[in-house]
Amino acid sequence: MSQIRKKKIADSVIFVALSAGAVFMIAPLLWMLSTSVKQKSDVFALPPVWIPNEFDFSKYAEIWTAGPLLSGIQNSLIISLSVTIVGSFTSSLAAFAFAKLRLKNKNALFLLLLSAMMIPYPSLMIPQFSMFAGAGWIDTLLPLIIPPIFGNIVMVFFLRQYLINVPNAVIEAAKIDGTSFFGIFTKIIFPLIKPAIAAQFILWFMAVWNDYLAPIIYLNSPDKLTIQLVIANFNATYAIQTDYPLIMAASIIALLPMLIVFLIFQKQIIESIAISGVKG
Template identity: 50%
Template structure:
């Protein structure tokens, strides 16, 4: 590809470079700190490459915390939510964009209100509901509601599907397809790029969820990874082991990071192909 080298381009490039440095520095710093001995944390000027490099945190972390169980539970939750939520949300998005049914707009606006009320006040009523149906101290409060819908994804996919031609549905009907198979066989495959992008976002949201697991589960065997990490930090505030905390944070970020790098292509390309128009 031929590129004009204009001064504007150079300036923009430099600005982006500075931006990129600020984006990556905190993570590099986290890595560096996690490899330090506790007392080397307080040195001025800060040491970028720790001397000596101390790997013990990466060993200690597995015994000092409940990280392994946390990862396991987070995986269970994330995978179930990904599978079900993608299905339900895309189905709802299909209905909102392509079908006409009573109260369509009212229902959509209602859904939008769910993200306007602060979760904290719904905590106790939700706890009562979960108690009544026996979900407390199980992974279900993290899995079931999230599996039933995600308003952001519905919103997003609705925009995307609006952009797909309605004629496809009519054609499908003529060919004897029902609505479900029109959705399943025609629209869903066409949404694949948008869905892949959403899968990553959804995974991120689910993986990073902290408040729900904190309140709705009790036993160590049900903690998710974020709760396990927060436990490390909460011990009497004065006695914080900064390198250990950084190690834990890094490990918590890692799975999303890996998934993200693998799916990078889809993530950026799919959004480009969706042609979202807000």
């Protein structure tokens, strides 16, 4: 009896500790939200005002003309969608070949591709930049789209792991029926690994959407910037005028899409990350 009571007390203490921790995690974001609807005078009020007397949503209208926010969202969408859609196709096709098809030196080739994970992007960015400069692609979205659509080795790796557990019999039967290998992929393999592809797709989409280093190297013109660069510019421009509500409103717009995607798919995202970590 006392054992159970002891556990209950311990659980309550831990619950309080976890709640306090949760407040620390969420407070900066709530403060961001609160700042974005404050009037300028409230921003610098001491002691701080968490819930402003008057909600002022005017900054959410102003941000669209204060900087190229809309084109930023468009550019980010173009990059993220083309990269993840085409890249998921090439990656899953390759994963199928690596997991299920017979090919001489298949594993050696796979290891070669895996070695790319050991090379950090900063070690590649200078030659890549000069390649794309030669092609006249600076200040276009192409350098951000073209390399990743050839496939993502991380995705190939996880899908291959997933496919290895699929029994060969399914594929052998289709082979004997004379189905083409691409047919086997579209009719059998793709439906089978759809959940795994979806999870990897979402994670990759988030990574591309949130990327900063590659865009900052290639993009200059205001109408070419991605959303992340746009809010960084908002920050640099409007901090001097101490227009924090404007900056925070723009940052929230940049944050929101991924936050919504996460809240909708949180179960799948959390599961696939947990699996990747335990296996990795």
